[in-house]
Amino acid sequence: MRPTPDLGVRTSRPRLGNLSLSLGKRVRLHRLLYASGPRNGNLLVLPLDQGLEHGPADFFPNPAALNTDYPFRLAAEGNYSAMALGIGLAEKYMDQYAGTIPLILKLNGKTNIADDAEAVSPMFANVEDAVRLGADAVGYTLYIGSPRQDHEILQFQRVRQDCARFGMPIVMWAYPRGRAIDAKGGKGTLYAQDYAARVAEELGADIVKLHEPESDNERCPEPYRSLREDTAERLRRVVRSAGKTMVLFSGGEKNDDDDAVIHKVKLYMESGATGVMFGRNMWLRPYDRALALTQRVQTLMASRVGPDGE
Numbered sequence: 036m037r038p039t040p041d042l043g044v045r046t047s048r049p050r051l052g053n054l055s056l057s058l059g060k061r062v063r064l065h066r067l068l069y070a071s072g073p074r075n076g077n078l079l080v081l082p083l084d085q086g087l088e089h090g091p092a093d094f095f096p097n098p099a100a101l102n103t104d105y106p107f108r109l110a111a112e113g114n115y116s117a118m119a120l121g122i123g124l125a126e127k128y129m130d131q132y133a134g135t136i137p138l139i140l141k142l143n144g145k146t147n148i149a150d151d152a153e154a155v156s157p158m159f160a161n162v163e164d165a166v167r168l169g170a171d172a173v174g175y176t177l178y179i180g181s182p183r184q185d186h187e188i189l190q191f192q193r194v195r196q197d198c199a200r201f202g203m204p205i206v207m208w209a210y211p212r213g214r215a216i217d218a219k220g221g222k223g224t225l226y227a228q229d230y231a232a233r234v235a236e237e238l239g240a241d242i243v244k245l246h247e248p249e250s251d252n253e254r255c256p257e258p259y260r261s262l263r264e265d266t267a268e269r270l271r272r273v274v275r276s277a278g279k280t281m282v283l284f285s286g287g288e289k290n291d292d293d294d295a296v297i298h299k300v301k302l303y304m305e306s307g308a309t310g311v312m313f314g315r316n317m318w319l320r321p322y323d324r325a326l327a328l329t330q331r332v333q334t335l336m337a338s339r340v341g342p343d344g345e
């Protein structure tokens with residue numbers, strides 16, 4: 036007899052063994068979750084797509100990181116689960132680290148030069164590129180709520196079908212964007228992030244990358260406007276909405292306080308997230324500090340902090 040589903044509010048991480056996956060997806064996800072990084076089912080991902088998405092200004096606080104060897108060395112020495120990269124950086128720099136740093140190949144992206152009122156993220160690589168480069172997953176940004184979401188969702192459908200053919204896991208950067216989202220309180224609200232989590236689950240992502248939901252819900256639609264939840268409750272809510280889709284929380288702008296970064300990771304892991312994708316909070320630190328902070332995150336993740344005490 037099949038076990039009765041848990042309908043309570045307890046949040047737990049989706050387990051690889053409990054998911055319906057093709058063999059290729061299972062093998063690749065196993066490599067990410069158990070053969071690299073913390074190796075216990077948690078994920079620590081180092082993204083390097085900020086140069087495309089935000090421009091070189093993102094590197095100004097630590098010009099050393101503009102030399103791409105810096106984040107690659109950090110990913111290798113810090114034993115990250117994977118780097119998330121666009122096609123150019125993957126092709127130009129991965130060679131040297133082949134077999135040591137798993138790759139999540141980002142398939143689409145855009146600059147932030149145009150405004151986000153009608154945000155759309157065109158593709159610059161495909162799933163075949165990911166296979167050719169030995170990637171263990173692809174990354175796809177979906178701008179939820181944008182006036183162009185019809186295009187975005189259709190494009191995602193094609194990627195999902197290619198991923199099914201090639202046995203390639205999909206990580207969705209689920210980003211609420213556009214004028215309708217702005218009118219409903221903005222991209223960072225609980226309403227927007229919770230919706231994004233559910234969209235990723237329903238459209239077929241294996242992993243979703245979300246932002247920590249903000250506390251200000253004043254301009255959100257009901258019932259979100261009336262919710263009074265603390266950070267931990269908000270995090271648990273969005274993780275629950277993601278269902279069987281594993282959740283990664285992103286780092287956002289650099290926080291100079293190492294303890295504050297660790298505190299966030301702890302909160303995220305306790306909420307039932309599978310891990311974090313932290314870029315600027317890592318590679319904008321001087322190298323030794325970035326490595327030391329990485330090691331603290333690794334130690335925390337190794338302690339298997341989680342909602343059900345794993």
Ligand SMILES: O=C[C@H](O)COP(=O)(O)O
Pocket residue numbers: 082083084085119285286287288312313314315316
């Ligand atoms: O794709 C990259 C992510 O947006 C996370 O980067 P971040 O930690 O620098 O915000």
